[in-house]
Amino acid sequence: MQAAVELHQVSKSFRVRRARGAGFTARVFDLLGPETQTVLAVDRLSFSIAPGERVAFIGPNGAGKSTTLKMLAGILRPDAGDVRVLGFVPSRQRHQLAFQIGTVFGQRSQLWYQLPPRDTFALLGRVYEIDGREHKRRIDALTSVFELGTLVDTPVRHLSLGERMRCEIVASLLHSPRMLFLDEPTIGLDVSAKAAIRELLRSESERQGVTLLLTSHDTGDMERVCKRAIVIHRGQLLWDGPIAALRRSYLKAKRVTVWTEAEHLELTLPGVRVLSSGSYRTELEIALEITPLGQVVDAALRQAAIRDMAIEDAPLDEVIRALYANADTGSASS
Amino acid sequence: MMAFIVKYAAFSRISVAQARRERGELYGRIVFFAVILGVFSSLWRAVAEAGMPVAADPKTLVWYLAATEWIVLSAPPIHLDIQEAIRRGDVVYRLGRPASYVIGEFAASLGLLAARAPLLGLTAFLCAFAFTRWIPPLGALAIVVPFGLAAAALMTGLHLWIGLLAFWLEDVSPVYWVWQKLMFVLGGLMMPLELYPQFIQKAAAFTPFPVMLADPASFVVWNRLVTPGALARSLVIWCCATAIAVWWTFRRATSALTINGG
Amino acid sequence: MAAKSLAFARALIATNLKAALALRGAFVIQVVFMLLNNGTFFVFWWALMHQVSALRGWRLGDIQLLFGVVAAGFGLAVTVAGGVRHLGRFIEEGDLDTLLTQPRSVLVYALGVRSQPSGFGDLLSGMLFIAWSGQVSWRMVPIVLAVILASALVFVASGIVFFSLAFWLGRVETLARQLWELLITFSLYPEPLFGGMLRLALFTILPAGFVGYLPARVVHAPSLLHVSLLAVGAGTYLALAVLVFDRGLRRYASGSRFSTFG
Numbered sequence: 001m002q003a004a005v006e007l008h009q010v011s012k013s014f015r016v017r018r019a020r021g022a023g024f025t026a027r028v029f030d031l032l033g034p035e036t037q038t039v040l041a042v043d044r045l046s047f048s049i050a051p052g053e054r055v056a057f058i059g060p061n062g063a064g065k066s067t068t069l070k071m072l073a074g075i076l077r078p079d080a081g082d083v084r085v086l087g088f089v090p091s092r093q094r095h096q097l098a099f100q101i102g103t104v105f106g107q108r109s110q111l112w113y114q115l116p117p118r119d120t121f122a123l124l125g126r127v128y129e130i131d132g133r134e135h136k137r138r139i140d141a142l143t144s145v146f147e148l149g150t151l152v153d154t155p156v157r158h159l160s161l162g163e164r165m166r167c168e169i170v171a172s173l174l175h176s177p178r179m180l181f182l183d184e185p186t187i188g189l190d191v192s193a194k195a196a197i198r199e200l201l202r203s204e205s206e207r208q209g210v211t212l213l214l215t216s217h218d219t220g221d222m223e224r225v226c227k228r229a230i231v232i233h234r235g236q237l238l239w240d241g242p243i244a245a246l247r248r249s250y251l252k253a254k255r256v257t258v259w260t261e262a263e264h265l266e267l268t269l270p271g272v273r274v275l276s277s278g279s280y281r282t283e284l285e286i287a288l289e290i291t292p293l294g295q296v297v298d299a300a301l302r303q304a305a306i307r308d309m310a311i312e313d314a315p316l317d318e319v320i321r322a323l324y325a326n327a328d329t330g331s332a333s334s
Numbered sequence: 335m336m337a338f339i340v341k342y343a344a345f346s347r348i349s350v351a352q353a354r355r356e357r358g359e360l361y362g363r364i365v366f367f368a369v370i371l372g373v374f375s376s377l378w379r380a381v382a383e384a385g386m387p388v389a390a391d392p393k394t395l396v397w398y399l400a401a402t403e404w405i406v407l408s409a410p411p412i413h414l415d416i417q418e419a420i421r422r423g424d425v426v427y428r429l430g431r432p433a434s435y436v437i438g439e440f441a442a443s444l445g446l447l448a449a450r451a452p453l454l455g456l457t458a459f460l461c462a463f464a465f466t467r468w469i470p471p472l473g474a475l476a477i478v479v480p481f482g483l484a485a486a487a488l489m490t491g492l493h494l495w496i497g498l499l500a501f502w503l504e505d506v507s508p509v510y511w512v513w514q515k516l517m518f519v520l521g522g523l524m525m526p527l528e529l530y531p532q533f534i535q536k537a538a539a540f541t542p543f544p545v546m547l548a549d550p551a552s553f554v555v556w557n558r559l560v561t562p563g564a565l566a567r568s569l570v571i572w573c574c575a576t577a578i579a580v581w582w583t584f585r586r587a588t589s590a591l592t593i594n595g596g
Numbered sequence: 597m598a599a600k601s602l603a604f605a606r607a608l609i610a611t612n613l614k615a616a617l618a619l620r621g622a623f624v625i626q627v628v629f630m631l632l633n634n635g636t637f638f639v640f641w642w643a644l645m646h647q648v649s650a651l652r653g654w655r656l657g658d659i660q661l662l663f664g665v666v667a668a669g670f671g672l673a674v675t676v677a678g679g680v681r682h683l684g685r686f687i688e689e690g691d692l693d694t695l696l697t698q699p700r701s702v703l704v705y706a707l708g709v710r711s712q713p714s715g716f717g718d719l720l721s722g723m724l725f726i727a728w729s730g731q732v733s734w735r736m737v738p739i740v741l742a743v744i745l746a747s748a749l750v751f752v753a754s755g756i757v758f759f760s761l762a763f764w765l766g767r768v769e770t771l772a773r774q775l776w777e778l779l780i781t782f783s784l785y786p787e788p789l790f791g792g793m794l795r796l797a798l799f800t801i802l803p804a805g806f807v808g809y810l811p812a813r814v815v816h817a818p819s820l821l822h823v824s825l826l827a828v829g830a831g832t833y834l835a836l837a838v839l840v841f842d843r844g845l846r847r848y849a850s851g852s853r854f855s856t857f858g
Contacts, residue, residue, distance in 0.1 A: 014851050067851075075696045076851050091849065098699035108694055112611060114618035119611055126607040127698050129600050155618065181697075358770035365774060369781060376789040377651075384648045504622055508629030508714070515636035530643045 002087055004179055004211040005049040005072060010081030011235075012042040012067055041067040043235035044081070051178070054205055054212040056222035056243065059232040060324060065215050066183065068232065072213070073103060073181055086178055099128060102172035106184030109164070110171050111156045117167040118152045121174060128175035135174070142170045146200055162193030169197070173204065179211040186221055198224040219316035231320065233327050246319060254293065255312045256284045262304030272296055280307075360450060363407050367454065368461045374399050374524070375465035393466040394555045395525065400462040401551035402523045405482050407454050409489040410446040412439065416497025417506050436494070436584050443490050451483060470554050477562060481550035484569050489546050491576040498580065501587035521547035526555065542572040604700055608708035609676055616675065616711035623713045630717025631724075634667055638725070652788035659786060660729040661815060666783045666808040668722025669747025674715035677707040677752045681776070683759035684769050692848065703841050707752065731816055739818055743811040746830045750806045753830075754779055756837035763844030775802070783808035803833060 015036045042064040049055055059065045070076040071083055074090035074097055083090055088097040104110075111120045118139075125135040143152055146166045156164060165185060172180060185201070186194040202225050205212050214226060222229060222243060229246055231239040239246065258265065258281070265282040267274060271290025275283040286296055293311075300306060378392035416439060463469055496513060499506050518524065520534065521543030527535050538544050545568045549560045617623055641663070645656035674681065686692055686706055695705045726732060726740060758772040765771075782790075782804035790798060799805040806829040814822045 012851065070693065070851075073693075073697050075693050075849065077849050094696065095699050098697055101697065103694070103697045105694065108691070110694060112615050114615045115611070119614060123607050123611045126600075126604045127700055129699075362770055362774045362777075366777065366781070369778060373781075373785050373789060376791075377785070380652050380789060381644070381648055384651055386648055504619075505625075508625050508633075511633040512629050512636060515633050519636055519639045524640050525644065529647060531646070534639070534643070 002051075003048045003084070004051045004053070004086055005047075005213065006082070006084040007048065007068075007072075008046050008082040009044045010042055010046070010068075010071065010078045010083055011040070011044055012064075012071060012076065012078050013038050013040045041235050042071070042078075045232070045235070045237055046081075047230055047237060047240055049211060049213065051211050052205070052209045053228060054202065054226040055214070056226040056229045057213055057215040057232065058222065058229055058320060059215075059238075063232050064235040065232060067235075069181055069183060069213070069215060073101065074098070099175065100178045102175070102177035102180045104165075104168050104172045104180065104182045104185050106165075106182075106187040109156070110168055111164065113156050116153045116155050117148070117171065120156075120167075120171055121152075124171060124174050130175055138174055138176065139170075142173055145204065146170050160193075162189050162196070165189065165193070165197055166200070169200065173210070176208070177210065179213070180205075182212065182214040182216075184216055185214065186216065186218055194218070194220060195224075201225050219320070223316065231323055233324050238323055238327055243316075246316070253318075254286050254288060255315070256286055256293070256296065257310040257312075258282050258284070258300055258306055259308040260300065260304040260306050265300060265303055267296070267299055267303075269296060269299060360453060363450075363454065364457045367403055367407060367457050370403060371396060371400055371458075371461045371465055393468045394470070396466050397462050397468075397470050398526060398551050398555045399524060400458040401478050401482065401554045402521070402547045404451075404454050404458040405486050405489065405547060405550065406517075406523065408447055408451040408482075408486045409493060410443050410450065411493060411510075412443040412446070412490060413493045413497035413506055413510055415439075415443075416494060417500040420497075420500040436498075436580055440491060440494055440580075443494065444487060447483075447486055447490055451486065455479070474553050477553045478550055481553065481562070481565060481569070484573075485546040485550045488542065488569060488573050488576060491573065491580065492542070495576060495580045495583060498583045498587060501583075501590070516541070517543045517547065520544065522551075523547055526552065542576070545569055545572050601701070601704075605704060605708070608705065612676070612678070612708050612711045616678075616713050616716075623716075626713040627717040627720065630714040631721045634663075634718065634721040634725075638663060651786065654786045654788065657730045658812070658816065660725050661731050662786060662808050662812045663784060664722045664725030664727075664729060665743060665747055665811045665815065666722070666780070667718045667725060668744045669751055669807055669811065670780065671715040671717070671719030671722055672744055672748035673751035673755070674712040675719060676711070676748070678710040678712045678715065679707040680752050680755035680759065681712070682710055683707075683756065684762040684772050687760070687762040687844070687848065688767060688769075692845075696849075702845060703756070703838065707756075726815070736815065736818075740815055743814050743826070746826050747807050747811045749830045750803050750833050751779075753833035753837035754803055754807075757833075757840050760837075760840050760844045763847050778802060779804055779807065799829075803829070806830060806833065 015038050045064070045068060057065055057069070067076065071078050072085050072090060074085075074094035077091040085097055086100050088100075090097050111117055112123075121135075121139055124130075125132075130138070139152075143149070146169065148163075148166060148170065151159060151163050151167060156167070159167065169185070182201070186197055189197065198221060201212065201214075204210065205225075212225065214221060216222060227242060229239070229241070229243045230237065231246075255275075260280060260282065263280055264277045265274070267282075267284065269291050271287035273285040275285055277283070282300075284296065286293060297306070297309075375392065375396045378395045382392045419439075459475075469475075493510075496506055496510055499509060503509065519530075520527075520538040520541050522530070522538070527538055527544060527548045530538075538548075545565065549565045549568070552560060553562075638660070641659050642656065645651070645659065649655065651659075679686070683706060692702060692706065695702045695709075698705070722744070723740075732740060755776060758775045759768070761768045761772060779802055782798055782802060787795065787798070787805065787809040795805070798809075806826065810822060810826050810829065814826055
């Protein structure tokens with residue numbers, strides 16, 4: 001089966017004109033003879049995504065995430081390498097590709113602010129040349145799945161952020177795209193709204209076989225919606241695999257919380273970091289390769305009886321941050 | 335007294351720096367000024383050709399326009415800044431501060447005025463000279479400067495008042511447009527009031543517009559019925575009236591805010 | 597294919613106008629006050645032309661016709677294709693990205709995504725000025741409408757060129773707005789006021805001649821020559837605008853912009 005997305009050795013650099021500084025003369029010089037600097041945003045990136053997959057695209061700011069996303073959507077032209085999305089070359093076949101993809105930008109709205117979402121849906125029907133009856137059927141189906149109800153007829157300016165995002169996603173799915181690009185879809189939302197959107201995205205993708213590529217800083221988005229993560233750093237591929245493996249394989253550390261009969265615990269074992277201690281509760285981070293869990297428990301018991309204990313994997317952000325840090329030190333030494 | 339001046343001067347200093355950043359807008363105004371003087375020098379020459387009943391020398395009319403436009407362009411459009419501040423809710427924070435919000439804003443805009451007026455004045459002088467090859471008696475020009483600045487300050491105060499209407503109106507711009515055009519006509523921006531029909535001249539007398547534009551500019555053109563003393567008195571009266579209007583409007587607005595639990 | 601694009605354009609205009617009308621109260625205020633604004637401004641010409649019967653061959657009716665055509669053309673431009681005024685900001689802030697992911701002409705989409713409600717006031721006042729200029733009869737309505745359309749097209753085309761400079765120069769908001777306002781300013785004054793060199797400029801780089809003078813001429817004395825000139829002129833500017841935007845968009849897709857990288 002044809003891959004949904006195929007990137008092969010894709011590179012993109014920007015010739016950025018740096019402003020010399022403030023002041024009139026500086027700006028005149030900027031106009032006449034600009035100072036340029038070449039920044040390599042994406043460096044020989046390769047990966048592929050199968051149809052129906054849900055992939056989280058992770059990376060710190062400036063890593064090249066949005067640049068890559070823009071190249072996939074046909075907004076930017078790559079300098080080198082091959083890009084294929086749903087069989088099309090985005091920069092050359094933007095028009096045909098556009099019919100097959102949908103986009104949701106968390107920071108930018110597709111909906112007309114003064115009008116109810118229904119009016120935007122109607123316009124999008126014309127944008128994507130959707131047949132009248134099919135269009136109505138699609139709106140009804142999506143409205144019920146996403147539980148929009150009367151929201152469709154409420155002006156967007158009266159909707160809460162969570163309600164607006166649900167309408168945005170419906171708008172992006174109206175033309176039944178085969179692939180959906182989402183950029184920070186849950187940014188600024190409260191916990192319940194986030195949960196609702198994640199669930200809707202996941203189930204809709206499963207039901208319709210829509211391929212998802214999602215960028216987010218929120219690890220909840222990644223874990224609840226996607227099965228696979230692609231981590232990008234300084235324009236290069238850092239890690240590509242299942243999210244579960246990312247957590248498991250990368251950081252062999254555990255977060256342990258102990259409730260004891262002593263108010264504080266003093267533990268100075270190698271590989272053990274006390275994150276917080278007080279009020280009969282101590283949080284520890286244990287590097288299991290250095291100190292096995294049993295040893296830590298013994299040391300704690302020697303100080304006070306343990307009332308309760310909780311053991312968790314390190315949070316995903318920690319894992320990812322460790323990935324970046326490792327890459328930085330790794331590249332520094334190489 | 336000194337402390338009072340220092341406190342409000344601080345506001346002005348902030349906005350002079352702000353004015354430097356808004357250089358782009360100022361250069362735009364300069365270009366527009368030059369263009370409009372050029373167009374009108376051509377216009378008045380054409381009018382002189384056509385034989386105007388009230389035979390006015392085209393040269394003096396161009397200098398007249400240079401003076402009125404100088405005043406209008408120097409007054410910063412702070413009604414927009416005030417509207418923005420009210421929309422953003424900044425005003426609520428300033429209410430608690432000892433320095434009265436209104437006086438602070440006015441002082442800030444005077445700073446802007448101080449930055450714009452000299453450059454625009456220079457433009458006025460150079461362009462008017464370039465298009466007419468003539469300079470009015472320097473004594474006449476000298477009188478225009480202080481009265482012009484005072485007029486621009488009064489205009490700024492009125493702009494501030496219009497900005498305060500944002501407490502009740504969603505958008506004050508439409509009000510400002512009509513206000514400005516009334517000022518152009520009743521203040522005799524493009525041509526002296528004497529050249530307008532009687533009923534317009536009579537209506538203008540009830541407004542602050544002639545005091546802001548036509549009267550100060552008329553010193554450049556010819557010795558009018560208005561003497562410097564009389565104009566100074568009128569300016570003071572209108573300044574007081576404006577100050578009262580601004581104060582009263584602000585009071586109404588803030589009392590409404592506190593009632594609503596703003 | 598063309599039918600689908602036309603259906604899209606129609607739907608876009610309908611949505612745009614619906615959004616402009618969404619806030620009914622604000623809409624009415626903008627329209628009414630713009631009418632007052634234009635009417636008040638014209639009092640100057642009315643007063644002037646009562647003193648001078650003709651200005652280099654132009655009578656009050658001619659000036660009224662010119663005014664009307666420019667106002668109506670401008671009004672039509674900013675109501676239907678109001679996005680033109682925001683093009684620079686769209687380009688600078690990356691708002692074109694959303695449009696690029698949809699299968700339609702980015703230029704048409706960007707133009708049709710905003711509407712200025714006051715433009716309806718301009719359009720209405722323009723038509724009133726034309727009607728009361730004493731130069732048109734009922735037979736001429738189709739010509740008047742065509743001429744207004746031509747003027748609007750040149751306005752939009754010029755705006756596209758000015759604001760598209762953002763593709764190459766980054767922050768051009770002030771410069772582009774300056775050019776846009778200069779275009780309007782020059783178009784409101786009778787062409788005989790301008791000397792040879794300037795007149796040439798007004799029919800080439802700053803097409804005030806095609807926005808006001810020539811359309812008014814066509815209404816005043818329709819001739820095949822004038823109509824063809826207007827049609828060719830409007831067409832040329834439109835083609836130029838499309839070309840400039842297309843080139844700019846290609847540059848946008850290469851990603852090189854004046855910015856600090858992030």
